[in-house]
Amino acid sequence: MDYILNFEILDKTSLPMVGGKNASLGEMIKSGIRVPPGFAVTTDSYLNFITETGIKDKTFEILSHMQPDDVDALNKASAEIQGLINNTSMNDEVQSAIERGYSQLCEKCVFEDLPVAVRSSATAEDLPTASFAGQQDTYLWVVGTDNIINSVRKCWASLYTPRAIDYRNKNDFPHEKVLISVGVQKMVNSRTAGVMFTLNPTNGDPSKVVIEGSWGLGETVVSGSVNPDKFVVDKVVMETNERTISTKHIKCVHDPDGGEVIDVDVEEDMQCKCCLENEEIKELARIAKVIEAHYGRPMDIEWAIDMDFSFPENMFIVQARPETVWSQRKKEPLIGKKSGYQLLMDQAMKRIKIPG
Amino acid sequence: MADTNEGRFPDPQEIQVPPELEGWEEMYPSHYLFSKERGEWESAQFWYQDKIHAPEPMPPLDLLFQEAWQIALSQYTTRVFCIPPAQGIAQRMVGPYMYICAIAPPPDEIIGEKAGLFEKRVFYVFEHYNELWDKWLTKFKALGEEMKGLEIPKEMPKYVPEDQVLPAPTGCYVSYDLLESFDSLVNQMFKGWQYHFEMLNLTYLAYLMFGDVTRKLFPGISESAIGKMVAGAYVSMFRPEEELCQLSRLAVSLNGVADILKREMTADQKIAELEKTSDGKQWLEAFEKAKDPWFYVSCGSGWFHYEGSWINNLDIPYSYIKSYVERLENGETIERDLDEVEKERDKTVAKYRELIESDEDRNAFDGAHNTVRTIYKYAEDHLFWVEHWFHTIWFSKIREFGTLLVDNGMLNEVDDIFMFNRYEIPEILTEVATAWALGVDIPVRGDYYKAKADKRKKILKAAGDWMPSPALGIPPEEVAEPFTIMLWGVTTDKVKEWLKGMGEVSTEDVSELKGFASSAGVVEGKARVLKRLDEIVGLEPGEILVCPTTNPSWAPVFTKIKAAVTDIGGLTSHAAIVCREYGVPSVTGTGIATSVIKTGDTIQVDGETGVVTIVERA
Structure with missing residues (x-):
């Protein structure tokens, strides 16, 4: 099980494990574009968390009793599930993987208590991302393992915003199939x-x-x-x-x-x-x-x-x-259909104005 | 320059020349002076000091090159290829400095007429460039050989040799030969300068066209990038240096030759040493073979008699060879990989081409590039043959006359002949011929000429301390003359910069200069200001060269300097070309660098933005 993966080893094929955002960081690194270093907390971490702690079953239970279009029930279910995620400890394996990832990152940057950005990275690219990953949570200037773990859980919990739940319900998308990854990346000093x-x-x-x-x-x-x-x-x-x-x-x-x-x-x-x-x-x-x-x-x-x-x-x-401004303009030729001789003739006729 | 109003330059009729220069007018032909009869026309034109061709006070005989180009350059624009709105470039002297002006466009009906002629005459040249160039070189070399072969009387013999009298008198003798040979020499020089411009105006026009096309496609493109796309690698002007490299390689491969060449001795001493061994002789033979034409290269621009050429100052090529040999023995490469330079250029062109978005524009770009590449070689190649090879021959021929005049008591020194203009010399020669013909013990006015030469030398020396206004008259509304823009870099900004300089009281206050970003790179270093080209010996490795204008014949120097800054020089000024070739950052056409920067100042040269900053005064 890879609970965490370094950005450097990611590419397009890692998407199911690390989500779109993290995978694209990997692609950028591969083509020589330098991005701040960091690692992805994989969907395996999330899966392990919800399975081992029993959250998966509880969530299924809570959501199965819910009536569609019942806004109060939706809000209540969301709060309950997010509460569960945020307040349940990860098991040791996942926790120590994140701890290890962070300490390696600190070491690499030669910086104790390195501030990082923690961001969710959704896996279901074929459906509107925002609906799955809720707020697309981003936490900046996070310092220390405990805070990172909390932020990771908050990102996980963002799968269960009322809007995200509602969207999946309406589209008949099974909740247990939605997975999420999180990126932990150095804040640029x-x-x-x-x-x-x-x-x-x-x-x-x-x-x-x-x-x-x-x-x-x-x-x-x-x-x-x-x-x-x-x-x-x-x-x-x-x-x-x-x-x-x-x-x-x-x-x-x-x-x-x-x-x-x-x-x-x-x-x-x-x-x-x-x-x-x-x-x-x-x-x-x-x-x-x-x-x-x-x-x-x-x-x-x-x-x-x-x-x-x-x-x-x-x-x-x-x-x-x-870039949007120039890229969307209609492209008119700047010179047009002219031979070298025509251009030379034009030049010969030219006078250069010197304003007085 | 306190007598100038802000926003305008002094009127050419009113300009004051310092009293030390009294008598300067008689050094030059009278039509070179601003005059009452032409006063109205002259005051309406815009005149600027030509620091490319006349960066220094003009010795009277050296003005002949200027006379020749005024006519030749102008006629190709106005009467031969007929660039429609362009007229010629006129010259005037103010003190010993030359001012030039690009004359305003002619009336519309003339422009129309010329357009028809242009189309008919010009495209032919582009289509047949290669064969025309071959023809040009053949006839130019023939002309140079003719000048070389010209017989100039060595002496005024007591009696005409017998073989000129018997069995049949030749009919004309040294008194005639003297005058005829000088006339022939002058005529050959004028002919050479007619040839000089044969395709040059069109070359510059094509370059400007390509520049405008690329600027339309890439509005912020730099001059140096445009230059890089156009320049060739196999350029005659770089041959002298390549020959030196080959000779250095040969020296290293032969027995004991390199050791002799590395010694601290004069060229003559080295030659004497080399004569002693067979390998040495072999090397000397190779040197002799390379010498003509490739060492007929001026140590300066070729425009002044005192610059000297490699062939009459062998210490120069020998000292270059010494340093090349040392570098070879250190395992360094000394030659530039010319194929690589060409490839680099093609790559640059391809990369810009890729950035063009529409097919139409890409085709137009290709057309423009092919057109300029067809002819651009001319700009690069004619320079060696005319200003260097041909002028070197001229100077040595003129010195034969100088020697004769010294021998006949008319001058003190051989080079004093350059103190007389080309109309005056026939008068001196005629006096010599007359005295000879009249018989024995005929007095001549040697003292008169000797005094004149001395006075003129003093005037030229005094003029070195005088900095005349960069321009005279009224700035024009438009310029259509290709050379003005291209070679002298006269643009709106330049004129404004000059005007700004007019109000400047002290050059000490200036700490930043703007010019053309003509060769990329940013460096900082100690400045070496070379106002006179013969000061080049003082230049130390790693210094930044600051001079009125540079020249490709200094080629080996460019491997020594960190950067170059010039007063004058436009898009393809010699300095710009050579600096790009050698990858030395340069800013050209600053207008005032040599007067503002002092030797020893720490300066920063930004060849990418065209800014020169004086970081610390010496």
């Missing part, structure tokens, strides 16, 4: 983070990667609360053609005491300093190209540079989704 596009969003130039970044977590760039540094890199010759350094007053960081992310002032001497090294810019551009090739379309990517690793192992992709 972000020195610099931001977004990048595999084309130039201002003019649609497909030969450019445009990178925007700022100090700390990527939230400031995504939300637009700072003017980020901006770099335009040519995909073919890999030159940085444009480089705009902005004054970056604030950065977003995780506050371990409050357990939340907060904005803090950037030290004065860092405000106008370029947030990326040249080699980092080039590496990001390289990764952007790999991601674009992996998905076969222009992409919009979130990235972060982790202080806990050294270059290039510190360059992480946090999120990648298809």
Whole structure:
């Protein structure tokens, strides 16, 4: 039984064991895209948990007595099942597997009490995921085995939100057949983070990667609360053609005491300093190209540079989704049907305006 | 430059030349001066200092190359291939510095007429480029050989040799030969420069066309990326260096040759040593074979007599060979893999091509690329043959006249002949011929010419300390002349930058310069400012070269420097090409680098954004 599996060994075929989200992380790693390290808590863990503890039978029992369209009963059943999952201890084998996974991750990152993200990863890709996995729960900045185990149970429990139960009932989908996996992934200890596009969003130039970044977590760039540094890199010759350094007053960081992310002032001497090294810019551009090739379309990517690793192992992709603005435009030829001679004639007739 | 108003350059009629340069006007043909008769037209044009061809004060005789290109370049645009809205480039001297201007487009009816001629004449050249190039090279080599073979009188003999009189008098003698040979030499130079532009205007036009096409497809593409897609690897200008590499390899394979070449001796001493062994002789034979044409290469741009060429300064090729031999013995590779360079270029083209989204655009891109590739070799190859090989022959021929004039008491030094323009020299020669013909003990005005040469040398020296305005007159609304954009890099931004410089009181305040990002890479290092090309000996390995403009004949230097920064130079300036070839980062066309940066300053060169930053002053 594999109760946990490292992201690195996952691929498409692992989907039944680790769910779609974890499997796609594995696929990204396989094609050379670096994501924060972590492991999947497999569907076997879940299955073992509900079987060995008898939750499976109890759940079946509770749900079999339920009348369809009885909202009160639905809510009550959901609360009861989720209570059961959240309050029942895992058996030792699963628990120690998760413990082992976490301590190996801490060791790898050379970081005691490593903060991680715990996310559910659904297995039934042919049906709308949200309906199965409830809230698609995500717990950020989780520290320590006990908290992780609690978060894992919460993810499991998300299978039994009232909406998910109702959906399965209505679609005649047997509850006991729905399985769930959970991903445990290092939170990036972000020195610099931001977004990048595999084309130039201002003019649609497909030969450019445009990178925007700022100090700390990527939230400031995504939300637009700072003017980020901006770099335009040519995909073919890999030159940085444009480089705009902005004054970056604030950065977003995780506050371990409050357990939340907060904005803090950037030290004065860092405000106008370029947030990326040249080699980092080039590496990001390289990764952007790999991601674009992996998905076969222009992409919009979130990235972060982790202080806990050294270059290039510190360059992480946090999120990648298809670019929508330029990709959806109708493609008009930019030059059109013209021979080399016609183009030469056009050029010969050209005058270059110099505005006074 | 305190006399300039912000937002405009000085009027050409009003520009003041420092008093130390008094008398400069008489060094140049009078039509090279701004003049009252043409005043209205001249004031309406935009003139900028030509730092490509005249980065330094212009010796009177060296102006001849400029005279020749003014006519040749312009005629191909206006009268031969007829680039419709473009006119020629005019030249003027202000003090010993040359200003040029791309003349505004002609009236619409002329543009229409020229368009018809252009279509008919130009496409033919592209279709037949290879055979035209073969013909060009054949006739150009013949012209150079003709110049080499030109007989210049070595002396004014006491009596004409008997074989010129008996059995039948030749009919004309040294007094005539002297004048005719100088005229022939000048005519050959003018002819060579007519040939120089035979396909060059079209080459530049094609390059600009390809640049515009790629910029439409990839709006932010850099000049250096465009250059990479166009440039060839097998370029004549790089042959001298390849020959050195081969000679170095041969030296290492022979017995004892490398050891001699590595010694700290002059070239002459090394040659004497090599003569002593059979392997040494074998190597010297190979050297002799490579020498013509490949070592007829200027140590500078080829535009100035004092730059010298490898063949008359063998210490230069020998010192390059020494360092190549040492590198070979260290197991390093010295040659660039040219096939690899070509493959790299094709790969770059293929990658951009892949990014093009529609088939129509991809076909247009292919058409544009094929068109420019058909002819671009011309831009790369003519340079060696004209500015280097041909000019080297010219300088040595002119020095034969110089020697004769020294021998006849007209000049103090051989190179003083370059202090007289091409219209003045026949006068001196005529005086020599006349005195010879008149008989014995005929006085000549040697002191007059010697004083003149001295005065002019002083003017040129004084001019070295004067920094004239980068431009004169009114910036134009549009430029259509391909060379202006391509070679000199005159663009809107450039003009604005120059205007900004006009108000600048002190160059000390400038800490960042912008130019063309012409060769990728970012480096930091110590600057070596070479205002005069002959200062190159001071350059140390790992320094950043800062100069008015660079030249491919410095090729071996590019393996030594970290980066290059130039005042002037556009899309395919020599510096841009050579830096890309050698993978040395460069920013060209900054306008003011040599006046703002001082030797020893720590500077950062960003060949990807075109920014040069002065990190720390020396």
